[in-house]
Amino acid sequence: MNDGDMTIGTHGMLLLGGEVFYMSHLPMFESPHNFQVILEVSLDDTAGPVVRSHRHVVPEEPYDTFVPDDFPMSELDPRGAGPRRTSITGRISCGHFERKGGQHPPLAERTVANVQSVVYFAQLDVQAEHRDDRELAYLCFGRGGQLYLAHDISAAPDFDQVLTVRAVPGTATNPLGERLPDDEATLEKFFAEHFAVAEPVGIGGRSNRPDQRVVPPETVDASFFATAPPSGFHGFGVQLEAEREVYIETGDLRKPKAHQS
Structure with missing residues (x-):
């Protein structure tokens, strides 16, 4: 990992699916989180069944999130010049990892998510002006x-x-x-x-x-x-x-x- 890469961060992800798993980056309009990224992933044999079968404990957060170890988002860019990242390690929370869901024990610790494909990758322009007529x-x-x-x-x-x-x-x-x-x-x-x-x-x-x-x-x-x-x-x-x-x-x-x- 290039420690000088300005895209390094804790890139929390929404975890979707069951038969096929997806992760959707939870973006912000500030570096290093200004990316909209969707990945197709596979989970290890321990985490997959847990995610498919558990009940959500926070009614207002009926979803799961994945909190990876810090990594450069640039390593997921399919047009990037460097080597592509093929896996991400982190924990899975029932609900939002920074809100009520994060107060509960994680569904899985040290889970490896293998990146099967990059479904979408875009860097967000933090200076762009919002247009309601779009x-x-x-x-x-x-x-x-x-x-x-x-x-x-x-x-x-x-x-x-x-x-x-x-x-x-x-x-x-x-x-x-x-x-x-x-x-x-x-x-x-x-x-x-x-x-x-x-x-x-x-x-x-x-x-x-x-x-x-x-x-x-x-x-x-x-x-x-x-x-x-x-x-x-x-x-x-x-x-x-x-x-x-x-x-x-x-x-x-x-x-x-x-x-x-």
């Missing part, structure tokens, strides 16, 4: 039949949100609004297998504010403008049904006082 946007990812939406974080003040969603059968259309020729079985397989890497999703008619976010159990019109469906169109639309809001955070994504005008 369209609400998400990142869609998932495998094994479970789809997630993570809010696409852009500029402070912003919000971090992760949802589980499902594509509504029979609602996929091409950019002209015409129903896609793919049959429902083909599209169902596509949504179950395609999103190993995060794809951008626009939610039309909504601005980039927490009060405009997608909230279960609503169904929204989603635009996958950079994703080709099986029939080969450039982009498509589909209705997504929000099933569960796994995580929502606004306080950590305000602009730091040092950068406020």
Whole structure:
């Protein structure tokens, strides 16, 4: 590890999944935490079953977090020049590691999370100006039949949100609004297998504010403008049904006082 790397820090992560595990970095608009990163990981044989089977002890924190030993976030950058990090060691908390969840004994200590793939990696610009007129946007990812939406974080003040969603059968259309020729079985397989890497999703008619976010159990019109469906169109639309809001955070994504005008 390069001790002079300015991205070294305690990079707490939201832990998602069961059949397939993901970690989503809990970002801030200050160094070294100004990164939105989503990883697909595998857990060791001790931690995996515990995470899949435990009951949450903090009702307002119905999720788990992973607290790794300090490491440089740059080592996860798929475009980085140096060697790629393949594993992260840390503890798993039931709930937020810095809040009520952190007051309870950890679910697992010294757990090794092996990085299977980098689903998404972006460095956040701490100087960027927030625009309310920016369209609400998400990142869609998932495998094994479970789809997630993570809010696409852009500029402070912003919000971090992760949802589980499902594509509504029979609602996929091409950019002209015409129903896609793919049959429902083909599209169902596509949504179950395609999103190993995060794809951008626009939610039309909504601005980039927490009060405009997608909230279960609503169904929204989603635009996958950079994703080709099986029939080969450039982009498509589909209705997504929000099933569960796994995580929502606004306080950590305000602009730091040092950068406020």
